[in-house]
Amino acid sequence: MNALAKHLLLELKDCNREVLNDLGFLKRILPEAASAAGATILGESFHQFAPHGVSGAVILAESHLFIHTWPECGYAAVDIFTCGDSVQPEKAAQKLIRELGAKSHSILEIQRGILDTG
Amino acid sequence: MNALAKHLLLELKDCNREVLNDLGFLKRILPEAASAAGATILGESFHQFAPHGVSGAVILAESHLFIHTWPECGYAAVDIFTCGDSVQPEKAAQKLIRELGAKSHSILEIQRGILDTG
Numbered sequence: 001m002n003a004l005a006k007h008l009l010l011e012l013k014d015c016n017r018e019v020l021n022d023l024g025f026l027k028r029i030l031p032e033a034a035s036a037a038g039a040t041i042l043g044e045s046f047h048q049f050a051p052h053g054v055s056g057a058v059i060l061a062e063s064h065l066f067i068h069t070w071p072e073c074g075y076a077a078v079d080i081f082t083c084g085d086s087v088q089p090e091k092a093a094q095k096l097i098r099e100l101g102a103k104s105h106s107i108l109e110i111q112r113g114i115l116d117t118g
Numbered sequence: 119m120n121a122l123a124k125h126l127l128l129e130l131k132d133c134n135r136e137v138l139n140d141l142g143f144l145k146r147i148l149p150e151a152a153s154a155a156g157a158t159i160l161g162e163s164f165h166q167f168a169p170h171g172v173s174g175a176v177i178l179a180e181s182h183l184f185i186h187t188w189p190e191c192g193y194a195a196v197d198i199f200t201c202g203d204s205v206q207p208e209k210a211a212q213k214l215i216r217e218l219g220a221k222s223h224s225i226l227e228i229q230r231g232i233l234d235t236g
Contacts, residue, residue, distance in 0.1 A: 004188055004191065004193065004195075005186065005195060042173075043164075043165060045162065045163045045175060045177050046161075046177075055177050055181065055182060057163060057175040057177060057182060057184075059164075059175060061167075063173065064175060064184060064186070066175075066184070068123065068182070068201075070122055073231070073233055075122065075231050075233060077122075077199070077230045077231060079197065081184070081186070081195070081197075112195045113129070113191070113195060115131065115191055115193060
């Protein structure tokens, strides 16, 4: 039973609150995380919220990477959605955990697109 | 125990394969689905793949909406990630299920950002 895509859902807690609100930092770090996974970047869209919080999407040839931050809670939700065997989404996850200074995290892996081929 | 966000993961199967590969249609339908949910659109990024397939992200004031399509399989993965009580992501989900002609679907709801407030 093969899935078309692998989806990692990261819950990053007790992060460095300053970087969670730093749009410039996140705009640099997300593409770097995608590159660390071996993915190819096709586009991006970021938004800084007032008074705090950032949303960012990076579209990849192999799917996407998403972040939403709640600096006031020290929390970030990250999704890494990839297809194909050439990328290693776990590498992007580890880079983001490290760069955001998450003292606590969980990763939920979900297989997407499990199709009945019978 | 309150969550910061609600995340719907849609598996849409046996869809209309033509619309899954129609970039113009998807660029219109995704923002419409966001509006149906009562969300405010802040930005978007779409990409058409060769020979087939589309990836699209819509960034919302209340988070994001994402689609990846595999027209050759009649399959689309959709994520609707929202925060706040003012939006109804289920309405976006129902619109997309309908517009993509999915004969079979599942929706997985995940609470994101359940923080220890103790």
